[in-house]
Amino acid sequence: MNLRLAIFASGRGSNFQAILAAIATQRLQAQVVLCVSNRDDAGALQIARAAKIPVAVIDEKQFASSSEYARALLAALAKHEVNFIALAGFMRKVPVEVVRQFRQRIVNIHPALLPGFGGKGLYGRRVHEAVLEYGCKISGATVHFVDEEYDTGPPILQRCVAVLEHDTPETLAARVLEIEHQIYPEALQLFVDNQIRAEGRKISVFIK
Ligand code: GRF
Numbered sequence: 001m002n003l004r005l006a007i008f009a010s011g012r013g014s015n016f017q018a019i020l021a022a023i024a025t026q027r028l029q030a031q032v033v034l035c036v037s038n039r040d041d042a043g044a045l046q047i048a049r050a051a052k053i054p055v056a057v058i059d060e061k062q063f064a065s066s067s068e069y070a071r072a073l074l075a076a077l078a079k080h081e082v083n084f085i086a087l088a089g090f091m092r093k094v095p096v097e098v099v100r101q102f103r104q105r106i107v108n109i110h111p112a113l114l115p116g117f118g119g120k121g122l123y124g125r126r127v128h129e130a131v132l133e134y135g136c137k138i139s140g141a142t143v144h145f146v147d148e149e150y151d152t153g154p155p156i157l158q159r160c161v162a163v164l165e166h167d168t169p170e171t172l173a174a175r176v177l178e179i180e181h182q183i184y185p186e187a188l189q190l191f192v193d194n195q196i197r198a199e200g201r202k203i204s205v206f207i208k
Contacts, residue, residue: 036057159179
C-alpha cells in the first residue's frame with residue numbers, strides 16, 4: 001500500500017525523526033504528509049517545519065464538543081489525503097470517529113511490552129519506573145493498532161531489551177527508545193509491503 005502518513009505527536013518527536021530518517025534512507029517507502037499536534041510548542045512541529053511537512057495544531061480544548069474536535073481532525077486528514085496515522089508520543093485519546101474511519105490504519109508505539117505497563121497514566125518515565133519497580137528482567141517496545149481504549153489494540157511488532165542491574169528509569173528509557181526507533185519504521189514498511197494480515201487480535205507478518 002502507498003502510505004500517506006500523518007504523524008500525531010505531542011512531544012519532542014524522536015520517533016517522528018526516526019521515521020523521516022528511514023524514509024530518507026529508503027528503509028521506509030512512505031510519505032509523511034501531515035504532522036498533527038495538540039501543542040503548539042511540540043518539538044515534533046519544529047521537525048515537521050524543518051522538513052517542509054504541513055502541520056496542524058488541533059487541541060480538543062479549542063472545540064465546544066468532542067465531535068467537533070473529531071470533525072476538525074478528520075477535515076485536516078482529508079485535506080492532506082492521509083491514509084494512515086502513526087501516533088508518536090501523542091498524549092491525547094484519539095476520538096472514536098477517527099479510530100473508526102482509520103480502523104487498522106492507525107498505529108501507536110508504546111515503550112514497554114504490552115499488555116504489561118500500558119493503559120491510562122502509564123506513559124513516559126512512569127512506564128520505566130513501573131517496569132523497574134516490578135523487578136522485570138526484560139522490557140521493550142510495542143507497535144500496536146490503535147482502538148478505542150489506551151494501549152489495548154493488538155500488537156504488530158514487539159522487541160525486547162534487557163533490564164540491567166543498575167538501570168534507572170532514564171537509562172532504561174534510552175535503551176528502549178533506541179529500539180523504538182528501529183521497529184517503528186520497520187512496522188510501517190510492513191504495511192507498505194502488504195505483509196500484515198489481521199485475524200481478530202492475531203496480527204500475522206508475511207515473509208516476502
Ligand atoms: C516514546 O517513548 C513512545 O513510545 C511514547 O512516547 C514517547 C515519544 O517520544 N508513546 P518521542 O516524542 O518520539 O521522542
